[in-house]
Amino acid sequence: MKIFNLFLISLLLISNIIAQDFDFNEPKVSIGGYGELHYNSDKIGNQPTKSSLDFHRFVLFLGYNWNEKWSLKSEIELEHNFVRNGQGELELEQAYINYHHADWFGFNVGVILPSIGLLNEFHEPPLFFGTERPVYHNLIISTTWFGNGASIYSFFNGFDIKLTLFETLNSDKFSYSQGIRPGRMKGYFPDASRFLYSARLDYLNISGLKFGGSVSFNNAKGDSTNTDVIISEIHAKYDANNIVAVFEFGNINYNSGILRKSQGFYFDIGYNFSGFFDWDAKIQPFVRYSDINTASKTSSGGLNEKLYHFKEIMVGISIKPIEQIVFKLDFSERTRESDKRKSKFINLGAGYMF
Amino acid sequence: MLIITFLILILNLIVLPQSIKENVDKAIENCFGKTIRIEYDKLKIEDKLKIHIEKEVGQKFYSDEVYLYRIFNENNLIGYGLLDNVIGKSLPITFLVLYDNSGTILCSEIIKYREPYGGAVQSKDWNEQFKGKNHNSDFKVGKDINGISGATISVYSVTKGIKKLTLLLNNIFDK
Numbered sequence: 001m002k003i004f005n006l007f008l009i010s011l012l013l014i015s016n017i018i019a020q021d022f023d024f025n026e027p028k029v030s031i032g033g034y035g036e037l038h039y040n041s042d043k044i045g046n047q048p049t050k051s052s053l054d055f056h057r058f059v060l061f062l063g064y065n066w067n068e069k070w071s072l073k074s075e076i077e078l079e080h081n082f083v084r085n086g087q088g089e090l091e092l093e094q095a096y097i098n099y100h101h102a103d104w105f106g107f108n109v110g111v112i113l114p115s116i117g118l119l120n121e122f123h124e125p126p127l128f129f130g131t132e133r134p135v136y137h138n139l140i141i142s143t144t145w146f147g148n149g150a151s152i153y154s155f156f157n158g159f160d161i162k163l164t165l166f167e168t169l170n171s172d173k174f175s176y177s178q179g180i181r182p183g184r185m186k187g188y189f190p191d192a193s194r195f196l197y198s199a200r201l202d203y204l205n206i207s208g209l210k211f212g213g214s215v216s217f218n219n220a221k222g223d224s225t226n227t228d229v230i231i232s233e234i235h236a237k238y239d240a241n242n243i244v245a246v247f248e249f250g251n252i253n254y255n256s257g258i259l260r261k262s263q264g265f266y267f268d269i270g271y272n273f274s275g276f277f278d279w280d281a282k283i284q285p286f287v288r289y290s291d292i293n294t295a296s297k298t299s300s301g302g303l304n305e306k307l308y309h310f311k312e313i314m315v316g317i318s319i320k321p322i323e324q325i326v327f328k329l330d331f332s333e334r335t336r337e338s339d340k341r342k343s344k345f346i347n348l349g350a351g352y353m354f
Numbered sequence: 355m356l357i358i359t360f361l362i363l364i365l366n367l368i369v370l371p372q373s374i375k376e377n378v379d380k381a382i383e384n385c386f387g388k389t390i391r392i393e394y395d396k397l398k399i400e401d402k403l404k405i406h407i408e409k410e411v412g413q414k415f416y417s418d419e420v421y422l423y424r425i426f427n428e429n430n431l432i433g434y435g436l437l438d439n440v441i442g443k444s445l446p447i448t449f450l451v452l453y454d455n456s457g458t459i460l461c462s463e464i465i466k467y468r469e470p471y472g473g474a475v476q477s478k479d480w481n482e483q484f485k486g487k488n489h490n491s492d493f494k495v496g497k498d499i500n501g502i503s504g505a506t507i508s509v510y511s512v513t514k515g516i517k518k519l520t521l522l523l524n525n526i527f528d529k
Binding site for chain 1: 374375416439441443444445446448467468469470471473474476477479480483494495496497500501502503504505506510
């Protein structure tokens with residue numbers, strides 16, 4: 001019996017040594033971030049051209065891992081250089097505790113980003129074409145959409161699933177021109193009697209391709225309105241063999257109020273020409289076509305359903321000397337459906353992530 | 355006493371991160387077959403070599419040691435393995451690269467992934483791209499290695515990590 005006991009104790013010691021040997025993780029702070037400087041020149045219809053130089057976003061990521069399973073992720077963002085009298089924004093965009101049990105199960109709670117659309121969670125400048133984020137991500141699936149909530153996630157056999165319980169939208173703020181965008185509460189004392197429920201599924205096991213979609217439901221409420229909102233979107237991105245192709249389509253249904261539906265889509269096709277020349281830098285010209293209508297169906301019908309409908313074509317180029325730094329140039333023309341008014345935009349940008 | 359020891363042992367097995375060793379053994383068997391014998395040891399990387407490789411690849415080693423596996427079929431050395439870590443967004447990614455005895459990659463596998471995002475870097479298809487590469491290969495994302503949407507940081511980290519290990523193994527051969 002003593003020998004058996006000794007054997008067990010030896011086994012215990014050996015297993016401890018092996019385990020320590022392979023325990024690579026240690027508590028640690030990590031820092032990251034991204035930023036982008038933009039030059040924008042906008043000519044809306046017959047109005048005179050307006051141009052501006054804007055350090056649009058400066059974001060710092062701070063993380064800490066207590067151990068392999070428990071970590072903190074946070075992001076603080078300063079928009080437009082400084083904050084004064086309602087101009088510029090200082091935002092706590094992310095601040096959540098993450099528990100990663102294994103690939104098939106993890107959860108996070110705190111200030112999070114709902115997993116809706118391709119860009120909301122992955123919005124660093126080198127990751128998308130165009131100096132500004134696609135107009136689809138301004139007006140249909142608004143990024144960066146952040147707020148208080150919790151989500152559980154699972155990655156299994158190439159399927160990436162996320163279920164999110166998120167703060168409500170404020171239905172008083174919904175508008176013809178911007179859909180749900182002004183209704184985001186940004187974590188500022190959202191009404192906790194109701195939530196947005198969101199489910200997203202992606203498939204990633206085809207080399208270079210990511211595709212999936214999400215459905216979200218919210219009984220949104222403001223001081224004077226109460227609206228059921230259903231946000232559905234599908235998305236796909238292919239990035240391989242020097243080709244980058246993106247497609248997203250989103251639809252938002254509202255069951256009451258003046259606004260009944262917002263809808264839009266866009267697609268990008270880009271090609272990395274440096275593949276021909278064996279250059280390390282990436283040179284990626286692209287074209288984008290967008291079709292956006294934030295008020296595609298309204299309770300009153302008529303002109304409102306055309307006034308906010310536009311089509312936009314963009315051509316541009318992204319130059320990445322290294323993967324984390326990007327210089328961008330793009331030209332676009334937007335045509336309003338109601339009166340065929342044309343607006344022209346020229347944008348230049350420099351962005352980074354680390 | 356026996357019961358207490360036994361209980362501690364069980365608890366120990368559950369709580370401590372032994373899955374890395376098991377996953378490594380499994381990955382080696384998947385690559386080389388089951389009729390093999392594995393020996394492993396920690397390999398200390400000389401400072402001069404470490405700096406040289408780090409500069410060439412543009413990524414620091416996680417520590418000054420990696421795990422070196424020697425794989426035998428009966429008594430014949432048929433391949434090597436190197437186990438190391440790279441930092442993803444903020445947490446280490448533990449990965450294993452397996453080579454034939456000329457230093458050409460046979461298999462690569464993510465042994466442990468700890469981040470909430472970018473788990474697709476573990477996909478077999480993506481790892482399959484490293485098969486056949488050696489110290490002369492480019493290891494450039496967008497060129498000879500495809501990216502993964504939503505796993506950009508992990509893709510770049512692991513690709514550089516695999517290049518580092520491949521150069522390291524080649525250097526061991528030179529000696």
